[in-house]
Amino acid sequence: MSSVLDSHPKFTDNVVPPNLVPHFTFDSVDQVLKGLESVSYLADEQIATVVYLAGQLAKPILVEGPAGTGKTELAKAVAAFSSSRLIRLQCYEGLDESKALYEWNYRKQLLCIQAQETSQEGLAWSKLEADIFSSDFLLTRPLLDAISATDPVVLLIDEVDRVEMETEALFLEALSDWQVSVPELGTISANRIPFALLTSNATRELSEALKRRCLYLYLDYPSLEREREILRKKVEGIDDYLANQVAKMVRLIRSFDLKKLPSISETLDWARTLLLLGIGSLDLEGTKDTLHILLKYASDIDKVVKELDKLDTTDVGDL
Amino acid sequence: MIKLKWLEVSQLLEIISGFLSELRAWGLPISLTESIDVGLATMSIGLFDRQRLRYTLGACVVKSPAHRAVFDKVFDIWFSLPSSSDISLSAPDQLATTEQGSLHSGALGTGYSPEEFGEMLFEALLSGDDSLIRRLASDALNMYAGMETGRPVAGVYYFYRTLRNLNLDGVLAELMNTGFSEAKSYTNTLQKKLLQEDYRIEIEKLKKEIQDEITRRLVADRGAQALAASQRTPLPENLDFMNATSQELAQLRRILSVVARKIATRLARKRRSKKSGPLDFRSTIRHSMSYGGAPVVPRFHHRSVSKPEIFVLADVSGSVASFARFTLQLVYALNSQFSKVRAFAFIDGIDEVTEFFEKASDVAEAIRLVNTKADIVWVDGHSDYGHAFTVFQERWGKDISPKTTVLVLGDARSNYHTPQAWVLKEIQSKAKHLWWLNPEPRAYWRTGDSVIGEYETYCEKVFECRNLTQLENFAEHLE
Numbered sequence: 001m002s003s004v005l006d007s008h009p010k011f012t013d014n015v016v017p018p019n020l021v022p023h024f025t026f027d028s029v030d031q032v033l034k035g036l037e038s039v040s041y042l043a044d045e046q047i048a049t050v051v052y053l054a055g056q057l058a059k060p061i062l063v064e065g066p067a068g069t070g071k072t073e074l075a076k077a078v079a080a081f082s083s084s085r086l087i088r089l090q091c092y093e094g095l096d097e098s099k100a101l102y103e104w105n106y107r108k109q110l111l112c113i114q115a116q117e118t119s120q121e122g123l124a125w126s127k128l129e130a131d132i133f134s135s136d137f138l139l140t141r142p143l144l145d146a147i148s149a150t151d152p153v154v155l156l157i158d159e160v161d162r163v164e165m166e167t168e169a170l171f172l173e174a175l176s177d178w179q180v181s182v183p184e185l186g187t188i189s190a191n192r193i194p195f196a197l198l199t200s201n202a203t204r205e206l207s208e209a210l211k212r213r214c215l216y217l218y219l220d221y222p223s224l225e226r227e228r229e230i231l232r233k234k235v236e237g238i239d240d241y242l243a244n245q246v247a248k249m250v251r252l253i254r255s256f257d258l259k260k261l262p263s264i265s266e267t268l269d270w271a272r273t274l275l276l277l278g279i280g281s282l283d284l285e286g287t288k289d290t291l292h293i294l295l296k297y298a299s300d301i302d303k304v305v306k307e308l309d310k311l312d313t314t315d316v317g318d319l
Numbered sequence: 320m321i322k323l324k325w326l327e328v329s330q331l332l333e334i335i336s337g338f339l340s341e342l343r344a345w346g347l348p349i350s351l352t353e354s355i356d357v358g359l360a361t362m363s364i365g366l367f368d369r370q371r372l373r374y375t376l377g378a379c380v381v382k383s384p385a386h387r388a389v390f391d392k393v394f395d396i397w398f399s400l401p402s403s404s405d406i407s408l409s410a411p412d413q414l415a416t417t418e419q420g421s422l423h424s425g426a427l428g429t430g431y432s433p434e435e436f437g438e439m440l441f442e443a444l445l446s447g448d449d450s451l452i453r454r455l456a457s458d459a460l461n462m463y464a465g466m467e468t469g470r471p472v473a474g475v476y477y478f479y480r481t482l483r484n485l486n487l488d489g490v491l492a493e494l495m496n497t498g499f500s501e502a503k504s505y506t507n508t509l510q511k512k513l514l515q516e517d518y519r520i521e522i523e524k525l526k527k528e529i530q531d532e533i534t535r536r537l538v539a540d541r542g543a544q545a546l547a548a549s550q551r552t553p554l555p556e557n558l559d560f561m562n563a564t565s566q567e568l569a570q571l572r573r574i575l576s577v578v579a580r581k582i583a584t585r586l587a588r589k590r591r592s593k594k595s596g597p598l599d600f601r602s603t604i605r606h607s608m609s610y611g612g613a614p615v616v617p618r619f620h621h622r623s624v625s626k627p628e629i630f631v632l633a634d635v636s637g638s639v640a641s642f643a644r645f646t647l648q649l650v651y652a653l654n655s656q657f658s659k660v661r662a663f664a665f666i667d668g669i670d671e672v673t674e675f676f677e678k679a680s681d682v683a684e685a686i687r688l689v690n691t692k693a694d695i696v697w698v699d700g701h702s703d704y705g706h707a708f709t710v711f712q713e714r715w716g717k718d719i720s721p722k723t724t725v726l727v728l729g730d731a732r733s734n735y736h737t738p739q740a741w742v743l744k745e746i747q748s749k750a751k752h753l754w755w756l757n758p759e760p761r762a763y764w765r766t767g768d769s770v771i772g773e774y775e776t777y778c779e780k781v782f783e784c785r786n787l788t789q790l791e792n793f794a795e796h797l798e
Contacts, residue, residue, distance in 0.1 A: 029364075029371060049364070049374040056363040057356060064384065093588070107609055164588070202384075202577060203584045211382040212352050215360075218384050248513045257681055283507045303680055311508045 022193040023152035024082050025055040041077035042230050050217045060175050060196035065219035068263020071199040075156040084152035089142035091162045100170050101180050103139045133184040143174045147190040154195045161200040168207050176213050224251055235271045245282045246271045258300040270294045338397045341547050345389050346554045349380050385555050385574050396547045399538040444521045456528035468540050474533040487522050494518040556787040560642040579652030582794045586656045596620035626658040627724045634729030636666045636702045642758035643728050648682040664689050665707035668697030705739035712742045724752040730759045731771035738770040743777035756784040
């Protein structure tokens with residue numbers, strides 16, 4: 001058994017990838033805008049422009065921004081409207097190549113060796129090695145999956161800031177040359193470049209090398225107009241009047257200095273709650289009673305309640 | 320991809336490369352790969368839609384949200400639209416009339432009186448008519464800014480002169496009154512607040528338009544390159560704490576909260592990935608089962624590392640107050656990474672202010688409490704490091720244990736009082752670490768009344784800490 005572990009990897013020469021083309025590109029920014037809207041993702045000009053460019057330049061997009069601004073959703077929406085398969089790699093601390101790229105199926109290899117030992121005596125080592133290091137024993141993980149795919153795919157590497165700096169290097173070869181080296185098998189290159197999207201919550205600075213390989217998109221909280229549109233589209237039964245007020249109220253709350261600002265999904269939840277409670281027009285009491293839907297820290301809620309109480313005592317008209 | 324003629328391509332590349340080198344001059348790190356991306360991306364998007372061009376260039380070269388503001392500023396200068404008014408800059412002789420500063424000089428370029436103009440502006444803001452606001456911003460400059468050709472200025476003065484004449488606070492109040500009486504639906508206080516917020520944002524838009532128009536005219540006057548060069552400012556992370564304007568400080572505070580989160584993650588990770596302990600026999604055997612009993616993957620126990628205790632001694636006198644505020648904000652944002660944080664503020668007296676930070680909802684509030692409630696002035700309210708240290712040693716010196724990390728924040732300008740450096744020697748002998756953060760440039764140390772030299776002997780290290788980058792680098796040591 002030890003001989004299996006000691007076997008020297010055979011390196012094949014790195015093949016320079018042929019002139020690769022992406023799985024799909026878009027005709028224009030407007031097409032992207034409409035396409036994303038058709039799968040109920042309301043993009044703004046910036047998002048659409050960057051998505052269009054990512055197709056044109058065949059480069060991955062690095063999407064950064066606060067939690068709950070639709071980073072992961074964007075990948076899903078692109079996959080949906082380009083009718084391609086979404087391959088998702090969720091990053092976490094301790095992610096390594098056996099979870100991101102590929103892994104040899106050791107258990108199956110051991111079984112295979114044992115089976116062969118019992119069936120035929122004195123099997124040639126070279127034959128055995130060729131057998132157990134074939135693609136039958138290779139477990140493909142998301143990155144390799146995306147690269148070897150023949151159908152159109154969207155690769156989502158989610159929360160890339162969670163892996164250690166060293167692990168980032170794993171992505172570099174895959175994302176710039178679109179190939180993965182498996183020492184025992186050689187280099188596996190992509191036929192077509194997948195549309196790749198990396199998201200990050202900015203809990204640490206990503207390496208320069210990774211940033212350089214990507215187009216950068218900062219997804220901030222939506223503008224008033226966009227948030228209003230999102231509310232209209234996603235909350236059933238909301239009228240323009242309430243959508244407008246909810247969006248304005250959330251904009252006001254986001255201007256405070258809080259631990260966690262309300263995200264889009266929290267805004268949607270809040271609007272739905274208001275509808276359920278039959279609050280058709282915002283007032284102080286109704287807002288204060290439902291703040292816990294919008295804010296997730298007790299200290300944040302206290303702070304906003306305090307701000308709102310201030311309004312009650314001063315006559316705003318005289319400000 | 321849009322087909323371009325060779326000539327167009329070369330012109331385009333020239334504009335782009337000029338833009339990129341200007342960005343580099345402002346300090347943005349732009350690699351060769353990225354500039355190639357810019358070229359390819361611009362060719363596929365074209366120069367016809369300014370907003371899309373902005374997003375295109377931004378996606379290729381701005382890889383950190385903190386750099387976005389700088390990028391936008393340079394973009395506005397480099398790809399400035401033609402000025403929206405036909406009237407060119409007022410000639411110097413006209414300026415003489417404007418200089419007298421009375422509102423009556425207003426009719427110069429536009430043909431209406433200040434009263435009429437105010438009326439129009441009011442209507443535009445009330446209805447939120449963007450294109451009208453843009454035109455009026457341009458008119459306002461004609462009337463009030465008194466711009467003069469050929470002067471190498473950044474335009475800040477024009478901006479404030481115009482704003483002063485427009486009296487926007489008054490306009491806001493008036494908007495509110497009219498808004499309430501017109502819109503019957505705005506009945507309760509919350510609705511009123513929302514409406515007020517609307518108007519405030521309209522007025523912000525107007526200010527932005529005025530600023531943009533000034534930029535356009537200055538570009539028309541002197542060319543983008545010269546203007547960009549005269550407006551160069553350091554990137555936020557390299558901004559000097561001691562010289563930053565209040566606006567810049569507000570921006571820094573926002574960035575700091577992001578930076579703090581990054582440092583916290585890094586510290587937590589470091590602590591976790593500390594050398595693992597001895598072999599975990601049970602777990603190793605358990606995991607060997609799926610390999611037929613061969614211990615292929617050895618498992619180890621994790622060794623827990625205790626969190627440090629932090630004492631911060633901060634000089635909060637006027638000259639270094641903003642620096643102290645930043646560092647305290649950072650330390651408190653990292654609160655969860657330490658077992659205990661105690662803060663002491665001093666000027667010539669010293670007082671423990673830990674409870675202010677624990678009670679207050681945010682650092683700004685805590686600082687306010689420190690300044691009003693803490694007993695930090697002993698004689699005259701001029702820094703006296705020696706006295707502050709002596710009192711610290713008397714009252715809290717015994718609390719320092721081998722787990723304690725002591726941070727001293729200050730410029731060590733002690734107004735020629737006795738430094739009493741022996742206190743630091745005492746502290747150093749007991750504490751785990753003793754570090755000093757000095758917000759002054761290294762070149763000024765040991766000049767004048769700075770006694771940092773005497774203190775330095777007993778500190779493990781004195782860090783020059785003038786900007787966010789240096790503060791962030793220092794924070795690496797806090798483990």
